[in-house]
Amino acid sequence: xxxxxxxxxxxxxxxxxxxxxxxxxxxxxxxxxxxxxxxxxxxxxxxxxxxxxxxxxxxxxxxxxxxxxxxxxxxxxxxxxxxxxxxxxxxxxxxxxxxxxxxxxxxxxxxxxxxxxxxxxxxxxxxxxxxxxxxxxxxxxxxxxxxxxxxxxxxxxxxxxxxxxxxxxxxxxxxxxxxxxxxxxxxxxxxxxxxxxxxxxxxxxxxxxxxxx
Numbered sequence: 001x002x003x004x005x006x007x008x009x010x011x012x013x014x015x016x017x018x019x020x021x022x023x024x025x026x027x028x029x030x031x032x033x034x035x036x037x038x039x040x041x042x043x044x045x046x047x048x049x050x051x052x053x054x055x056x057x058x059x060x061x062x063x064x065x066x067x068x069x070x071x072x073x074x075x076x077x078x079x080x081x082x083x084x085x086x087x088x089x090x091x092x093x094x095x096x097x098x099x100x101x102x103x104x105x106x107x108x109x110x111x112x113x114x115x116x117x118x119x120x121x122x123x124x125x126x127x128x129x130x131x132x133x134x135x136x137x138x139x140x141x142x143x144x145x146x147x148x149x150x151x152x153x154x155x156x157x158x159x160x161x162x163x164x165x166x167x168x169x170x171x172x173x174x175x176x177x178x179x180x181x182x183x184x185x186x187x188x189x190x191x192x193x194x195x196x197x198x199x200x201x202x203x204x205x206x207x208x209x210x211x212x213x
Contacts, residue, residue, distance in 0.1 A: 060210035067202045071100055072117040077140065082211050093204030094195045101193045101200070104131065104149070105139035110175060110199060111187035112168025113151050119160055128152040143189050151185045175199075 054062060068078045085096035100106065105120045108129055114120035123129055124139045130150045131141065143149070155161050165185075168174055175197050179188040195204070 057210075057213070060206045060213075063203050063206040064210045067100070067200050067207060070117070070200055070202075071103070072105065072121060073140075079211070082207070086211075093208050096207070097195055097198045097200055097204055098192055099142065101198050102143045102189065103139065104129065104136060104141040104143060106199070107143055107149055107178070107187065107189065109164075110173070111149060111178060111180060112165045112174060113155075113161055113185075113187075115160065115164040115167055119164070123151075123155070123161075128155050145189055145191050147189050149187045149189070153185075156185060 064078075068075065071078065073081070081099055082092075082096050085099055086092045088095040101110075105117060105124055108114055108120040108123055109117055113129070114123055121139045124141075125137055127135050127137045128151065129136060130152065131143070132148055133150075151161065165182075174180055174187075175193060177189065177191050177193045177197060179190050180186070181188075
């Protein structure tokens with residue numbers, strides 16, 4: 001299946017939710033915020049336009065799609081990762097988001113090397129990221145506690161990378177399960193993340209129900 005390359009904001013409008021696909025721009029210049037403000041003004045402050053009520057299946061599907069869009073994954077790899085989580089020990093939803101959170105592209109974003117998931121994937125695919133001193137160009141590479149993720153020295157002065165690093169400091173958005181060495185630009189995964197520390201604000205139970213139908 002081909003990867004979606006269209007406007008990121010179109011996905012947010014489709015899901016009627018902010019998916020934070022464009023990094024800092026989603027906080028400062030979000031089309032969803034503008035649409036909500038415009039709709040509230042037109043309807044006397046009563047909120048956005050009315051939408052058709054979703055069926056139970058539609059609600060579960062939409063929640064799954066939110067997580068998939070935010071992760072930047074295709075349908076098949078997303079479903080395969082869920083299947084892996086369902087076979088692991090513990091609650092399926094928590095295991096699933098643990099795997100999502102510790103994918104290499106997601107850690108690159110949360111460390112601040114990239115402002116968005118799309119940029120994080122590009123850094124990995126172009127060979128600008130090293131894991132334990134070895135270049136890894138697979139965005140789905142699964143990290144484990146103790147792994148060190150480093151940015152290639154030649155990318156430190158890159159405008160996009162500098163913006164991501166500055167934004168991570170400004171918003172104190174690095175999670176506690178990551179240790180970041182600013183002098184060496186190395187992020188270390190200290191432990192498996194808790195569900196409460198996940199960057200995916202979705203209902204995992206609905207996703208579990210979707211795949212369990």
